[in-house]
Amino acid sequence: MGNWYRSIEVAVIQDQQAGYTAGNKFGLGLQPGELQQVGRDPRGWLQQQLTQITRVPAAYKELEASGVLLKRATEDLRETRKAVQAAKKAGGAEVVQPEKSGADSDTGNDARKLLAGNERSSQQELRQQLSLRMQVALTTQTPFAERLVRFWSNHFSIAAGGGAKKVLGEIAVPYENEAIRAHLGGRFAELLVAVEQHPAMLIYLDNASSIGPASMAGQRRQRGLNENLGREILELHSLGVNGGYSQQDVTSLAKIITGWTVGGLTDQRALRGEPGRFLFVPLMHEPGTQHLLGNTYRDDDVKQGVRALHDLATHPATARHIAFKLARHFIADQPPPAAVDELSAVFSKTGGDLPSVHAALIKLEAAWQPEQRKLKTPEELLISLGRGLDIAKLMEANQNRNSRIKNNFLLQALQTFAQVPFTAPSPAGWPDVADYWGGADALMKRIEWSTALAQRLGNQIDAQKLYPQLLPEQATLKQELARAESPMQALALLVASPQFQWRS
Amino acid sequence: MHTNRRHFLQGVGASLLVSVLPGLSLAASAVSNRRFVLVILRGAMDGLAAVPPYGDRELPTLRKPLLVPDENLLKLDSFFALHPALPQLHQCFQRKELEVFHAIATPYRERSHFDAQNVLETGLDHPDPGAEGWLNRCAGKLPDAAHAAMAIGQSMPKVLQGSNSVGSWTPDALPELEDSTLQRLRRLYAEDAFLGSRLEQGLQAQAIAGDKDMSAGSGRRNNNFVVLAQAAARFLAQDNGPGIAVLEASGWDTHANQGATQGQLAQRLAELDNGLAELRSGLGAWWGTTQVLVVTEFGRTVAMNGTNGTDHGTASVAFRLGGSKGGLQQGGSVIAKWPGLLSSNLQDGRDLRPTRDLRELFAGAENFLLKGGA
Numbered sequence: 021m022g023n024w025y026r027s028i029e030v031a032v033i034q035d036q037q038a039g040y041t042a043g044n045k046f047g048l049g050l051q052p053g054e055l056q057q058v059g060r061d062p063r064g065w066l067q068q069q070l071t072q073i074t075r076v077p078a079a080y081k082e083l084e085a086s087g088v089l090l091k092r093a094t095e096d097l098r099e100t101r102k103a104v105q106a107a108k109k110a111g112g113a114e115v116v117q118p119e120k121s122g123a124d125s126d127t128g129n130d131a132r133k134l135l136a137g138n139e140r141s142s143q144q145e146l147r148q149q150l151s152l153r154m155q156v157a158l159t160t161q162t163p164f165a166e167r168l169v170r171f172w173s174n175h176f177s178i179a180a181g182g183g184a185k186k187v188l189g190e191i192a193v194p195y196e197n198e199a200i201r202a203h204l205g206g207r208f209a210e211l212l213v214a215v216e217q218h219p220a221m222l223i224y225l226d227n228a229s230s231i232g233p234a235s236m237a238g239q240r241r242q243r244g245l246n247e248n249l250g251r252e253i254l255e256l257h258s259l260g261v262n263g264g265y266s267q268q269d270v271t272s273l274a275k276i277i278t279g280w281t282v283g284g285l286t287d288q289r290a291l292r293g294e295p296g297r298f299l300f301v302p303l304m305h306e307p308g309t310q311h312l313l314g315n316t317y318r319d320d321d322v323k324q325g326v327r328a329l330h331d332l333a334t335h336p337a338t339a340r341h342i343a344f345k346l347a348r349h350f351i352a353d354q355p356p357p358a359a360v361d362e363l364s365a366v367f368s369k370t371g372g373d374l375p376s377v378h379a380a381l382i383k384l385e386a387a388w389q390p391e392q393r394k395l396k397t398p399e400e401l402l403i404s405l406g407r408g409l410d411i412a413k414l415m416e417a418n419q420n421r422n423s424r425i426k427n428n429f430l431l432q433a434l435q436t437f438a439q440v441p442f443t444a445p446s447p448a449g450w451p452d453v454a455d456y457w458g459g460a461d462a463l464m465k466r467i468e469w470s471t472a473l474a475q476r477l478g479n480q481i482d483a484q485k486l487y488p489q490l491l492p493e494q495a496t497l498k499q500e501l502a503r504a505e506s507p508m509q510a511l512a513l514l515v516a517s518p519q520f521q522w523r524s
Numbered sequence: 525m526h527t528n529r530r531h532f533l534q535g536v537g538a539s540l541l542v543s544v545l546p547g548l549s550l551a552a553s554a555v556s557n558r559r560f561v562l563v564i565l566r567g568a569m570d571g572l573a574a575v576p577p578y579g580d581r582e583l584p585t586l587r588k589p590l591l592v593p594d595e596n597l598l599k600l601d602s603f604f605a606l607h608p609a610l611p612q613l614h615q616c617f618q619r620k621e622l623e624v625f626h627a628i629a630t631p632y633r634e635r636s637h638f639d640a641q642n643v644l645e646t647g648l649d650h651p652d653p654g655a656e657g658w659l660n661r662c663a664g665k666l667p668d669a670a671h672a673a674m675a676i677g678q679s680m681p682k683v684l685q686g687s688n689s690v691g692s693w694t695p696d697a698l699p700e701l702e703d704s705t706l707q708r709l710r711r712l713y714a715e716d717a718f719l720g721s722r723l724e725q726g727l728q729a730q731a732i733a734g735d736k737d738m739s740a741g742s743g744r745r746n747n748n749f750v751v752l753a754q755a756a757a758r759f760l761a762q763d764n765g766p767g768i769a770v771l772e773a774s775g776w777d778t779h780a781n782q783g784a785t786q787g788q789l790a791q792r793l794a795e796l797d798n799g800l801a802e803l804r805s806g807l808g809a810w811w812g813t814t815q816v817l818v819v820t821e822f823g824r825t826v827a828m829n830g831t832n833g834t835d836h837g838t839a840s841v842a843f844r845l846g847g848s849k850g851g852l853q854q855g856g857s858v859i860a861k862w863p864g865l866l867s868s869n870l871q872d873g874r875d876l877r878p879t880r881d882l883r884e885l886f887a888g889a890e891n892f893l894l895k896g897g898a
Contacts, residue, residue: 395718468700500711505566509705518716518720
């Protein structure tokens with residue numbers, strides 16, 4: 021071979037660490053063969069993904085819009101409740117001797133069955149969406165863009181709950197696509213407004229039923245203000261908990277966004293609107309001028325809130341809060357202050373232009389240093405495992421055979437590791453620090469699960485060949501892989517290795 | 525006539541004919557009356573520890589700390605004995621339901637686990653990643669090949685991979701973490717400043733919780749093989765069950781702290797002993813026409829290494845168990861042309877030299893399955 025060949029080889033090797041970082045830390049975990057593609061120009065590979073960030077993945081093609089799903093879900097729930105009432109009434113009329121008759125418990129059963137059936141279809145819808153979402157993560161060719169979508173989705177976390185919040189599970193992924201993904205090509209202000217006006221957020225943080233005390237509805241009924249969304253917008257979504265706001269600001273913002281609700285949630289005429297879509301109800305809106313963080317907002321209906329959100333979105337505290345969270349996600353749990361400053365400056369200078377902020381992430385030197393690392397969350401671990409072992413292809417190949425791995429096994433594992441998407445324990449979303457995820461018991465669980473998976477796949481995969489495609493060379497791991505007592509054990513050592521637990 | 529009929533069955537599709545012409549089912553069931561179980565011990569079992577040639581005077585000079593005192597051994601004859609962790613195998617031997625083959629190996633003479641297991645499972649002279657498993661080929665020769673073989677365990681072993689479709693069963697519960705894998709992971713985690721201490725904490729917590737034995741690095745007891753053996757027996761004992769099943773047990777790569785009467789290897793042997801006993805009792809009346817072959821990819825060095833263990837070697841031991849019609853030739857005997865342990869007799873000056881090709885037993889198994897002979 022001539023010298024030209026050697027020089028190419030050297031260039032590729034020099035960029036290799038950056039290739040691993042691009043694929044594993046910025047992306048969702050390298051797939052076999054991906055490094056060759058990424059390694060040529062890791063930063064360019066990331067940069068070009070930003071131009072495609074708003075594109076909805078093909079796997080979601082069949083997924084219906086949240087408006088349609090929400091309309092159907094609320095109607096179903098209402099029908100079920102009516103049927104339950106009817107069943108109870110019918111049962112009550114027939115009961116002659118309550119203490120002896122089985123009729124009462126039968127109607128109880130009927131009612132329970134109806135409710136359980138409703139619950140089941142809710143859960144089924146969420147499972148289907150999560151299955152698609154996993155498929156997207158495993159197969160996407162723009163994993164950095166997909167990671168950003170999930171970062172923002174976690175920043176604006178929603179969680180399916182009980183009662184009226186059950187329906188959130190049915191619109192979780194549509195919410196992520198409509199409110200978040202669709203707005204990552206623009207300014208943070210547009211993203212913020214889209215999120216706070218999305219039915220999912222309005223239901224999740226109770227604003228759909230918040231009523232201005234001095235509004236017509238407030239005067240007529242005994243119900244009033246719910247501060248939940250107002251508070252979380254300030255504390256979590258924009259300024260941050262140390263963003264310098266007071267309880268008075270919380271109350272003001274809550275009043276400003278009264279009347280922001282969802283069409284079709286109840287039978288009431290005023291609340292009909294377009295079912296399942298954002299609806300501004302003047303009757304519920306607190307009249308009058310409000311003061312928020314020293315600014316005055318005159319009452320011009322829905323615009324009052326939109327203007328307030330725009331001001332919050334460009335506030336210096338918001339710039340710092342967002343910059344810190346991004347730096348923590350893409351560099352380390354304790355990111356260097358200089359990196360946070362840099363991101364914050366770009367955010368402020370560009371008026372919160374997200375593509376500029378995301379591009380600034382790629383330019384942060386600290387993000388590329390291998391010693392700056394992030395412990396994978398369980399979901400990240402499972403996704404990187406699925407990508408690294410090319411599970412999607414294995415499942416396809418095994419479709420009509422006795423498969424070692426069931427299609428939903430990654431979803432089941434999410435349950436095992438207690439990180440089912442859209443069930444975060446608080447509106448702050450899933451914690452993004454190693455101390456939360458890296459407990460001794462959690463680590464044992466990871467190791468046990470990963471080694472078990474490896475035992476099922478080990479003789480379809482050559483771990484020694486796969487290793488350099490996924491992780492940079494490390495002497496001890498290389499040696500242990502070579503010395504493993506079986507192909508299954510070699511794969512177990514690779515996927516349960518400490519190296520595989522980190523994004524770096 | 526009988527042979528012709530079988531060929532005919534293979535050509536046309538046995539299951540169809542059996543249902544249409546009940547008279548012919550005899551031909552098929554005559555074959556499926558037999559059961560063959562292959563047990564693969566991955567990691568290279570130390571044959572000199574499992575079946576010590578206590579009559580060979582060289583043995584103590586090379587591996588004294590790894591030897592079980594003579595009085596604790598389960599003697600097979602005046603030269604060979606079983607490790608005391610194999611009492612149920614010893615009973616089989618006394619019932620003439622066990623043949624012990626010593627100084628046996630595949631033709632592979634290098635020392636890579638992966639390549640050696642490939643040769644063990646393809647039955648070829650040399651490793652070939654693309655080749656079919658020898659039991660898959662064998663299953664193809666049985667009537668109703670599609671239902672002839674079954675993998676019991678976490679993965680489809682190479683020996684059953686190939687063009688004939690093979691059934692499988694995997695336990696619902698995740699397999700327990702094998703001690704040998706855990707010890708290797710501990711070495712890796714020791715280098716991680718954040719996770720290293722957490723792994724040790726996790727292991728301590730498990731030890732305190734009492735479900736794992738972490739004492740003195742002797743490793744955790746686990747039950748994976750016994751669970752598989754019980755499942756295999758359930759499948760094989762059905763009238764329409766598979767003729768072939770494959771089980772695996774891992775953790776035999778005892779480079780460090782191998783132990784002697786007790787310890788890591790003794791635990792592996794005890795689990796094997798229990799599993800084989802479960803298989804035998806679970807098969808019930810089927811045991812009479814069952815053959816079980818226990819093999820490993822290679823043996824281990826005769827001498828002890830610097831970490832109280834043994835390194836990759838060449839010849840080892842194979843066990844063949846079976847009932848009265850299990851195709852055994854000399855039940856209750858050790859079958860070996862003993863090469864001796866003098867250094868001049870050792871393979872490459874370090875390993876037990878093979879004097880028998882393991883593949884003779886593969887051929888024997890196929891013969892048993894197809895004709896009932898040994």
